[in-house]
Amino acid sequence: MIGRREAIAEVLKDRPDNLLVISGLGSPTYDVAAAGDVAQNFYLWGAMGGAAAMGLGLAQARSDARVLVVTGDGEMLMGLGSLATLGAKAPANLAILVIDNEAFGETGGQTSHTGKTTNLAAVALACGFRQVATAHKQADVASVKQLVLEERGPVLGVIKTASDELPRVLPERDGHIIRNTFKTALTNQQ
Secondary structure, eight states: OBOHHHHHHHHHTTOOTTEEEEEOTTHHHHHHHHHOOOTTEEEOTTOTTOHHHHHHHHHHHOTTSEEEEEEEHHHHHHTTHHHHHHHHHOOTTEEEEEEEOSEEGGGTOEEOGGGTTOOHHHHHHHTTOSEEEEESSGGGHHHHHHHHHHSOSSEEEEEEBOOOOOOOOOOOOOHHHHHHHHHHHHHHHO
């Protein structure tokens, strides 16, 4: 299995200057912060299921930037309907990256639907996404990275990871500070 922290570090290594990242609740936020706590990261605490929809809003507002949403399989399953909206709106600058450990990590590690019958990449294609890719081994991460950072969106990458309990890297948790830091980064990027 792929180590999720190493995979996220690889995806965000040498990140483009115009990349804006929204990370979902729990492990995606810890892993994005561990890869580099920068002002262009927006940590979405406490809004499970909302990361992809927030990514759509940001992609529409900032067509000059590449927007990457890093989320988990549990959160993506909770916000599954957002994939249909993303496909219909078809923002060319939006990518979704699902860290899929096939478990509900925030509620005790129960097997998620992706560990049973649900294929998020297939769902995204059915919703109108341009391209999808799934990494099952470390060597596949490079192709997922290229997809989510370079290809015309909407695109969705899935990285199948181990269900490890790693030390938490906690970025800022105060919503006002996160918003203001991100807003300043957006202003400085124009």
